[in-house]
Amino acid sequence: MFLRKYPLRFAVVCIVLFIGFAYSIGFLIFIQIFRSDFLSDLAQRQHEHSIVLEPRRGTIYDRNMRALAINLPVYSIYANARAMHQEGDMDAVVEKMSGIFKIDPKLIRDKLDRDKYFVWIARKVPQEVYLYIKNLKLPGIGFIKESKRFYPNQSLASHLIGFAGLDNNGLDGLERDYDKYLKGQPGHAIILRDAHSRELMFDKGYIAPVDGFSVVLTIDETIQYIAERALDRMYKKYNCKGASIIVMDPRTGEILAFANRPTYNLEQASKSTPESRTDRAIVFTFEPGSVFKIVTASAALQEGVISENSMINCEHGAYRVANHILHDHEPLGTITFKQVIEQSSNIGTTKVAQRLGAQRVYNYAHHFRFGIRTGIDLPGEAQGILKPVSRWSKTSIGAIPIGQEVTVTPIQLMGAISAIANDGTYMRPFVVKYIKDAQNQIIYQRRPEILDKVISKLTSKRMKGILKGVVDEGTGTKAAIKGVTVAGKTGTAQKVVGGSYSHSHFYATFAGFAPVDNPRLACVVVFDDPHPAYYASEVSAPVFSEVVGDALKYLNTQREPATEDDAPG
Numbered sequence: 001m002f003l004r005k006y007p008l009r010f011a012v013v014c015i016v017l018f019i020g021f022a023y024s025i026g027f028l029i030f031i032q033i034f035r036s037d038f039l040s041d042l043a044q045r046q047h048e049h050s051i052v053l054e055p056r057r058g059t060i061y062d063r064n065m066r067a068l069a070i071n072l073p074v075y076s077i078y079a080n081a082r083a084m085h086q087e088g089d090m091d092a093v094v095e096k097m098s099g100i101f102k103i104d105p106k107l108i109r110d111k112l113d114r115d116k117y118f119v120w121i122a123r124k125v126p127q128e129v130y131l132y133i134k135n136l137k138l139p140g141i142g143f144i145k146e147s148k149r150f151y152p153n154q155s156l157a158s159h160l161i162g163f164a165g166l167d168n169n170g171l172d173g174l175e176r177d178y179d180k181y182l183k184g185q186p187g188h189a190i191i192l193r194d195a196h197s198r199e200l201m202f203d204k205g206y207i208a209p210v211d212g213f214s215v216v217l218t219i220d221e222t223i224q225y226i227a228e229r230a231l232d233r234m235y236k237k238y239n240c241k242g243a244s245i246i247v248m249d250p251r252t253g254e255i256l257a258f259a260n261r262p263t264y265n266l267e268q269a270s271k272s273t274p275e276s277r278t279d280r281a282i283v284f285t286f287e288p289g290s291v292f293k294i295v296t297a298s299a300a301l302q303e304g305v306i307s308e309n310s311m312i313n314c315e316h317g318a319y320r321v322a323n324h325i326l327h328d329h330e331p332l333g334t335i336t337f338k339q340v341i342e343q344s345s346n347i348g349t350t351k352v353a354q355r356l357g358a359q360r361v362y363n364y365a366h367h368f369r370f371g372i373r374t375g376i377d378l379p380g381e382a383q384g385i386l387k388p389v390s391r392w393s394k395t396s397i398g399a400i401p402i403g404q405e406v407t408v409t410p411i412q413l414m415g416a417i418s419a420i421a422n423d424g425t426y427m428r429p430f431v432v433k434y435i436k437d438a439q440n441q442i443i444y445q446r447r448p449e450i451l452d453k454v455i456s457k458l459t460s461k462r463m464k465g466i467l468k469g470v471v472d473e474g475t476g477t478k479a480a481i482k483g484v485t486v487a488g489k490t491g492t493a494q495k496v497v498g499g500s501y502s503h504s505h506f507y508a509t510f511a512g513f514a515p516v517d518n519p520r521l522a523c524v525v526v527f528d529d530p531h532p533a534y535y536a537s538e539v540s541a542p543v544f545s546e547v548v549g550d551a552l553k554y555l556n557t558q559r560e561p562a563t564e565d566d567a568p569g
Contacts, residue, residue, distance in 0.1 A: 054146050055184030057168045058212030060161060060175075062221040063254075063433060069161055069175065069266075071147040071168070075130040077121040081112045083140035093138050097121055100129065123166055124148040149175075151266035157224050159260045159279040160217075160378075160431060163269040172269070172277060174215065174432070177379055181435050181443065184212035213443050216433045218254035223247055223551045227257035230546045231525070235261040238530035238539055244281040244410045245543065247551060250418035250513060250522040252448040253427035255376075256551070282381045285407040286528070289493025290344045290475075291509045291536075292370075292403030294420060296353050297341050297466060299364035302459045305355045308338040308466060312348045319347040321398030326350060329492075341466050342474030344490060346402045353401035358389045361401050367454045368416045369426065376411055376429045377446065384408045403493060414524045417511040420463045421487070421519035424455040468516050479512055479541035481549040488512020488544065490536040495529065505529050510540035514548050520555065523548050 060069035077097075084090045090112050098105040101122050111119040124146055125133075134143065149164040162173015170179035187209035227245045235243045240261065247257035260280045264272035278284070300306040317331030328345050340348030353361050366372070371386025385407040392400070399405040411429060419426040427448055434445040455463070467487035470476040475490045491509040494501040508530055513522040525540040525547075533539055 053187035055209035056211040058182040185210040242528035250421040289403040289491035291491030296401040322394035421513040424460040485516040506534040508536040508539040
């Protein structure tokens with residue numbers, strides 16, 4: 001009855017319904033055929049979140065497996081702006097986060113206004129901050145567990161260890177140079193989320209991260225502390241511009257302590273200066289002064305041009321070499337060659353060098369690896385300057401044999417004094433003992449390496465006797481250690497300022513070893529521009545005595561310094 005009475009209305013309704021149904025069918029077909037990929041991808045992005053799983057960076061240990069650099073778990077804070085549904089949610093997050101992290105609220109607001117599922121708020125925050133924020137239960141705030149590099153000893157061995165950045169990439173020192181071993185390989189996973197963007201579970205594509213390898217150093221944390229404590233005290237006492245100390249086992253080349261001043265805190269590396277990060281022990285070159293006389297003396301004994309008791313006229317403190325008058329720090333008459341080295345006579349040493357001749361002086365300096373890199377497993381090592389004889393002037397024979405017109409690094413001095421201590425055998429210095437994986441399997445191992453035989457065992461023994469006399473009766477008496485025989489050589493060298501030698505700026509160096517008959521430790525101490533005292537006998541020798549004396553006491557309570565055979569197999 002109704003259809004007969006209103007046929008037009010019925011037709012209109014049917015047409016509208018048909019058009020609506022046809023449009024819906026057409027739209028669904030359009031979505032399925034032309035928009036399916038886009039919408040599927042959008043849904044996946046809304047409900048799936050891909051994350052990178054950070055590997056645990058390998059630990060850096062000392063030789064006794066004490067951690068010098070280690071990664072510990074921490075939490076990072078992120079925000080999901082699309083999960084902040086209620087009015088005022090975003091304002092609350094901005095207010096709290098800006099207050100906690102002391103960040104401009106506008107910066108946080110700008111991040112949240114991007115309307116993304118994931119923006120970082122803060123990376124790797126302290127545990128107490130993480131717990132505080134977690135208890136606030138702020139909408140849209142989430143946490144990701146990561147790991148952060150920590151340096152338990154802060155500045156200890158800082159120039160050696162270096163530091164890693166926020167993303168656990170090595171940026172300096174061994175952290176940078178062994179980064180490929182330490183950093184590991186990242187993994188990844190896809191996390192499912194519900195309609196409220198709450199994380200549910202790992203879904204597909206999970207690849208576990210591979211943790212980094214650990215690096216074991218030759219450094220002994222205790223000896224490192226002993227060395228840095230003594231170096232720092234004298235560095236401050238004498239207002240030095242810089243300082244370096246190296247302690248090494250001369251039998252193997254293993255570096256047991258290695259430090260510089262100025263230094264910096266590895267936990268606050270971003271606040272450090274380039275000067276404080278400079279590894280002076282291997283990149284800084286200087287004229288060594290009288291400590292270089294160990295080369296001239298070794299050459300003279302080895303070549304047989306002199307003996308310990310040969311008499312040498314030191315001309316009462318003034319001696320002409322070409323057009324230059326050479327002076328001693330105090331006038332000396334006719335003394336033995338042994339006394340020449342003990343009293344550090346420039347004139348006596350020059351007369352011996354003249355007997356040797358320029359070429360032989362150069363040859364032995366070259367064998368002692370001056371002007372050549374030692375090859376220590378650290379980057380940036382300088383080679384110093386040792387001029388070939390063809391470039392020597394008429395006065396060079398009175399300069400180079402006493403440590404002028406030649407520049408060296410502290411590590412080169414360490415190699416030279418250790419060769420004398422080690423029966424004339426020059427060992428390559430090194431700081432990385434081995435690298436191991438999580439199962440204690442050795443990935444890489446460095447063994448002691450002989451670089452040269454610079455003098456004979458007999459000459460070495462004779463040099464030990466002369467250098468022992470330096471400490472017993474000569475310029476190095478303050479390097480003496482009670483109950484221990486010590487051998488060494490002082491060197492106080494004028495700095496070149498404005499193209500000429502200064503009379504107020506100096507380098508103070510002591511290089512030595514102990515015990516004399518069976519050297520366990522060699523040590524080089526260098527101070528740059530100490531004042532008011534500047535003689536090596538006053539500044540550097542006492543540091544040697546304290547460091548080597550305390551280190552030997554410590555070693556006597558331990559077993560023999562570890563060798564490569566102690567590495568886990």
